[in-house]
Amino acid sequence: MATNLSAPPLSPYLSSHNHHRRRCPLHFTSSLRLSATKRCPIAASKRAPPLPSAVAGEQHSASLAEQLKPLSTTTLSDQPNEAQLLSKPKSTWVNPTKSRPSVLSLQRHKRSSSYSHNPQIKDLRNFAKKLNDCEESQFSAVIEGIPHPPTRENALLVLNSLRPWQKTLLFFGWVKAQNAFPMETIFYNVTMKSLRFGRQFQHIEGLALEMVEKEIPLDNITYSTIITCAKRCNLFDKAVEWFERMYKTGLMPDEVTYSAVLDVYAKLGKVEEVMSLYERGRASGWKPDAIAFAVLAKMFGEAGDYDGIKYVLQEMKSIGIQPNLVVYNSLLEALGKAGKPGLARSLFEEMVESGVSPNEKTLTALIKIYGKARWARDALQLWERMSLNGWPVDFILYNTLLSMCADLGLVEEAEKLFEDMKGSEKCKPDSWSYTAMLNIYGSGGSVDKAMVLFREMSEAGVQLNVMGCTCLIQCLGRAKRIDDLVNVFEFAVENGVRPDDRLCGCLLSVVSYCDGKDASKVLACLERANKALSAFVKVLSGDESTDFDALKEEFKRILSSTAVEARRPFCNCLIDICRNRDHHERAHELLYLGTLYGLYPGLHTKTEDEWRLNVRSLSVGAAHTALEEWMGTLAKIVQRKESLPALFSANTGSGNHKFSQGLGSAFASHVEKLAAPFTESEGKAGLFTATREDLVLWLQSRVA
């Protein structure tokens, strides 16, 4: 998911950007001329007369999708071609020395003077209010009481004041039927705005098609409204479709449409298309503004792309755009997602120094970052600064602070905050707050406190959610309070919690360390949540031998219907279940399958001097299985007298989390039991090493 951060500093599309700039200086001069013509240079290529044979062809017939391919993959090679690409039949060539494009820069519409000086304004507003408030059935009756004739200005004023989309649509229909004046674009735009409020994409599209039919021009406002409405309705294909239509008409996108469309592609995860459109916009004279950069920052954050974030910063600097609060917030969050807490911290300081005050979202982002990074000192210092400076706090920020406490194991701080919330008027703990507390008590093993909270929740009328349920079940399982566990599970299901894969994984892990009756009770819960999984567990735990291929197929079927983040935990638990029931052979088979399906990437790493087994993400049983498997393989290599490196190591990790269970110590005792020559390194907790000589001796002794 995240890009490889050890990759070269610039992403491919970024270097293609530079490449493009270097090679196509003419692009800029041409576009400056073009910019005053209200025509999109991308579209122009489609309408251009046949190009000279050598450069005609693909660009002439290219679709928008093709046009949006990264420039590195399209061949914009020689300069005459560029000039051709940008020229078009009806372009009006203006003085090329004119300083800046005029079309692309945003021209907000001023409130027309009839709005402020219209003495009828009060009557019309009251009338609009009546329309807003009346029953739909009375609409036609009310509308007849319009206090002044529906002139263009009057109609616009009323249309602008209608809230529910149904009323807007009815009124618009009425105005059209009056036939008092020709309909202009603005009427459609205002109506669409109201429809967008009600997320009525169907109606918006209907109106847009009506405009096309009646040859009423669609402008940037129309298109951006259509596109953002589609976006809000999650109809991304529709958003793209309408941008394509706009492109075909040759209308030049302005700043608003640009950032709206960039956001559409960004939300589709189409980074390359975003960058390509960005480059083309830049090349045609578009000056991106803060909103466009906020969109880019968010996109790179979602992709975990640090190079992309650097690029955004660099572009803003070179264009001379100072980040505003929203851009800072997007950048901070992006840095968090890209795993750069240190850079987030320094960017935050830079932001404060530049005079931009953080808001709730800024602080939420940072607290979350520090929590995830387990930077307790920074988190607490920031918390202190928040209250010292009187920085704004809201409900989400409170809950984020609680979650951070859970991540860092700050039990007392969390309890204090939780009590403060209970005492407050506006920020009473909700299910998020309770979940955070259940997480804290659950991971800390404070079962009784967790159960007190559980009871308190239902008294306070706060719903238990799936994560809170998972936390509770985890800690009840560890405490072997299986009857309570079953009760909590049943309560949760009865109260609308729909078990997800994480909850199933949690039940599965409890099954792995329970025996007999307890295991059956938990398995019965699992059966209600995931039939296939519980059936598979029964097969694995049973004594009948199973065909490997059948096992493989079923395991594959289960994994493919499991959320990606829960697949490895499933496999880990299943291996533990096999081992705890002395089905070691099956444990090895499952580890093999897990590796086959990519659940354990980087399990083995080899350099010339050292071979390493990385078991940090494995459960105890899986780690043992992996070690045994490895030793078996090495024994064969020794037998075959093949060459081996000087050093062998196994890494369990040290477990940064305050509440983490000791994989390291479990691994140490397993190594001891096997009398294997691995010893834990002095300075590095969780790193076990063995020399070739010791290991070979031991392997040979085992065979003998």
Added chain:
DNA sequence: CTAGGGTTAG
């Protein structure tokens, strides 16, 4: 609000 665009929680 002044016909259109961006940011908060496992």
